[in-house]
Amino acid sequence: MAEDEKPDLLLEEAMDWLLRLQDSSRDRDTLQEFDVWLSRSPGHVRAWEKTRRTWQLMGEIPPAYEHLWKGEPEHRSEPRIVRPRRAVPRRAVQSRGWKRAAVGIAAAAAAAVLLVSVLPSILLRLEADYVTATAEIRTVHLADGSVVTLGAGSAIAADMSGDERRIKLLSGEPLFDVAHNPSRPFIVDAAGVDVSVLGTVFNVNLVRDKTSVELAEGAVAISGDAARNGHITLKPGEMAVVDRRSGEISKGLIAPEDVAAWRDGRLFVNDATIGSVVEQLQRYHPAWITIPDGTLAAQRVTGLYDLRDPDRALRALVQPYGGNVREISPYVRIVSRL
Numbered sequence: 300m301a302e303d304e305k306p307d308l309l310l311e312e313a314m315d316w317l318l319r320l321q322d323s324s325r326d327r328d329t330l331q332e333f334d335v336w337l338s339r340s341p342g343h344v345r346a347w348e349k350t351r352r353t354w355q356l357m358g359e360i361p362p363a364y365e366h367l368w369k370g371e372p373e374h375r376s377e378p379r380i381v382r383p384r385r386a387v388p389r390r391a392v393q394s395r396g397w398k399r400a401a402v403g404i405a406a407a408a409a410a411a412v413l414l415v416s417v418l419p420s421i422l423l424r425l426e427a428d429y430v431t432a433t434a435e436i437r438t439v440h441l442a443d444g445s446v447v448t449l450g451a452g453s454a455i456a457a458d459m460s461g462d463e464r465r466i467k468l469l470s471g472e473p474l475f476d477v478a479h480n481p482s483r484p485f486i487v488d489a490a491g492v493d494v495s496v497l498g499t500v501f502n503v504n505l506v507r508d509k510t511s512v513e514l515a516e517g518a519v520a521i522s523g524d525a526a527r528n529g530h531i532t533l534k535p536g537e538m539a540v541v542d543r544r545s546g547e548i549s550k551g552l553i554a555p556e557d558v559a560a561w562r563d564g565r566l567f568v569n570d571a572t573i574g575s576v577v578e579q580l581q582r583y584h585p586a587w588i589t590i591p592d593g594t595l596a597a598q599r600v601t602g603l604y605d606l607r608d609p610d611r612a613l614r615a616l617v618q619p620y621g622g623n624v625r626e627i628s629p630y631v632r633i634v635s636r637l
């Protein structure tokens with residue numbers, strides 16, 4: 300896969316460059332390295348532009364070396380002219396000092412926010428064997444013959460070496476087509492919810508505090524530390540949602556064509572909160588989506604949404620409840636009732 304097709308990785312590299320370029324020292328070697336990195340592909344340029352805009356949205360502070368991405372020439376040093384010094388009032392000196400300190404504090408805070416937002420992604424990549432980016436769907440063939448289709452924003456770690464075939468779902472939503480092998484159970488650990496099978500086709504979705512399982516073929520057993528109310532078995536056409544806070548398990552029905560509907564660009568939800576649906580839409584939207592209105596986020600919905608147009612899906616989700624989607628920039632969406 301070309302570097303231009305790895306937006307998440309390029310964003311991490313761009314954020315690292317932004318922090319390195321905040322150093323006030325004009326290290327020519329560093330600037331030359333940055334210029335080489337930026338010129339590698341259009342994807343590098345887009346990642347840098349998105350990072351720059353994010354920085355400005357958070358701190359509204361022009362990053363150092365802004366001329367590098369605006370195409371402006373550096374100001375060359377003029378011959379120094381010595382003029383008589385004017386006395387500067389102490390209050391003015393103190394004021395400038397406070398302004399410099401404020402800018403420094405704001406820059407440090409913005410850098411900290413960037414690191415906090417990137418760190419979970421870095422840690423996830425270190426733990427995962429297979430990862431998908433925003434709006435990416437990927438098919439993975441495991442060593443035992445099983446096939447995993449990863450939805451957008453998904454990550455798994457696979458261990459096929461023991462008596463059990465174990466998959467750890469780290470984020471997102473995969474569809475499993477498991478090769479039948481009675482002597483080696485296939486177990487998916489989804490944040491403390493264990494889904495055990497011998498050979499079947501099922502979908503697992505991991506959101507903030509819930510794990511859902513949809514079964515297309517075969518049979519699965521759901522148990523684990525997070526399912527404290529015992530375990531249940533699903534038949535084809537059934538689904539279950541485990542509330543990992545309370546341990547409660549609720550069962551329902553699902554049409555076969557709606558199992559892993561995301562493969563066809565559709566998101567099917569049944570009695571889900573708007574907040575959890577927004578979390579799933581986030582996997583298909585390049586912008587950061589926030590919904591600060593807790594009452595709106597807690598509203599429950601059932602419906603089918605178009606993942607090929609996530610902005611339209613977002614509006615269709617919240618407008619029946621008086622919600623609006625505000626496009627702050629190409630990289631930020633705020634959902635509210637205002």
